Structure formats: C-alpha cells, structure tokens
Amino acid sequence: MHTQIQPNWFSTMIWLLLVALTLVTFSIGQSGPAGSGAMLAVLLIALVKGQMVANYFMGLRRVHIGWRILILAYFLIVGGLIALAYQLA
C-alpha cells in the first residue's frame, strides 16, 4: 500500500523553512509602507509555502503529478488575480 516514508529530518527541515518564511512575511508587514515589490514578495512566499505544505505535508509528492499541478495552478491563479487587483488600485 505504501512505498517510501519521508524521513523525519526532512519533514522537520520543511517545517523550519515554513517558520522562517512566515517570519519573513511578518517582517515585510512590519516594515512601514509597502509597495508592489513587497506585495509580490509576500505572494511568492505564500506560493512557495503552499507548495511545501501540499507536496511534503499532504504528501502530493507521492501521487499523480496532476494533483500537484492543480494546487500549483490554484496558487498561481488566485495569487495572480490578487496581484492584478493590487495593480489596478
């Protein structure tokens, strides 16, 4: 039923990276007035975090690639539309 089990040290590393990226997002939020650059950076970080959770915590890395593409497409479309709305403002 199952093939490989993800090593715990690897999962822990992913968790630490997620924590670090969250702190980066928070510090961008704290650093006064933001702009397009900050907005894009924060959305990009969300995309990377989403991929890490989907692939390594949800385990989509082990299933058909279509599911990974679906989650990636979700973040690209939702994030892209948020960025577009920001630029229109």
Add this chain to the structure above:
Amino acid sequence: MKTQALTADSFAAPAPAQAIQREGLPGDFAIWIFILAEMLAFGILFVVYAFARSHDVDLFDASQATLDRRAGAINTLVLITSSYFVMRAATAIRQGWSKACAGWLGGAFLLGGVFVTIKCVEYADKFAEGITLTTNTFYMFYLSLTFFHFMHVLMGMVILAFIIAKAWRGGYSSRDYVGVETGASFWHMVDLLWIILFPLVYVIR
C-alpha cells in the same frame, strides 16, 4: 516470429508503467473533492476581497492597520506547526505506531485550540471597539473570511478528536490508516488556506 514479437511486446509494456507507478491520493478520495470545493470557495472570496480593496485602497489600508498582525503571524506559526504534527502522525501510523500517532495528533489538536483562542481574543478586541460586519467593507471581509476559516479549524478539531480516540484504541495500523490520512488532508487544507489568508488580509497593503 511476428507473433513472438507481439507477445514479447505485450509482456514488456507494463514494466515501465510499473516503474513510474505512484500511490493514490492520501486518505479517502471523497475528502479531496471536498478540499477542492472548499479551496475554490475560499479562492473566489480571496479574489473578491482583492478587487473590493482596489476600489477603496485608503479605507482598506487604514482598517488593516488596526489589526493585530503579530497575532496573525503567531497563528500562522501555530497552524504550520500543527500541520507538521499531523504529518508526523501520518508517518507514525504508516509504521504501525498507534500511540505515537495519537500523541502527534493530540499536539495538533491543542495547537488548534491555541489558534481558536488567539482568534477569539482578536474578535473580542474588535467587538469591544464596536466593530461589526457592517462597520465598513474591509471589516465585513475580515470578519467573514476569517470566521469562515475559523469554522473550518473547529471542524478540523472535531475530526482530529475522533481520529485521536480511534488511534489511541489501536484502531489504525500500518495497513489501515486511510482515516488518519483523510483527517490529515483536511487539516493541511485549513493550513493551506491560512497561508494565503494571512498575507492577504494582514500584510498586503
């Protein structure tokens, strides 16, 4: 000769397919339909929020400044860590460790409680200031989006509680852990949504 070649081909064909064979989705397939439906609903709301903001940037930015960004960031760390715990629980049960699985899930459940508590404090602060759904467009979105998500956290905690009880009784094994993966997938989705919700509502301006 030709028949022989055909036979050889027909036997050879499945081999590469087997080599790239992948596992099915973790957990019950039905939960994935639910996850996609929920993500779609939230995704639409996220985009609607962004376009609503584009019509009144000053109001959104001024209202956002009243939010407790620190609380939002702490809750992000709480959910990410709970997701990690749930992941470790799924790894434990794949190795047949029922009690360890229940323990990791118990940790995730407690962190869910921390998230809910922090969110309640945030809501209480806002209500004390007289802020409601009708105060302005930003607060309407802030309160409804985060409350919609809040309800998913509560639902996730109920699911986790059932799985913890069953895991503790030894109801799952290294061969039968679909239930754990189903609950885990739902919990990860709750985390995934907050990963967009936090920067969108608390950070981007």
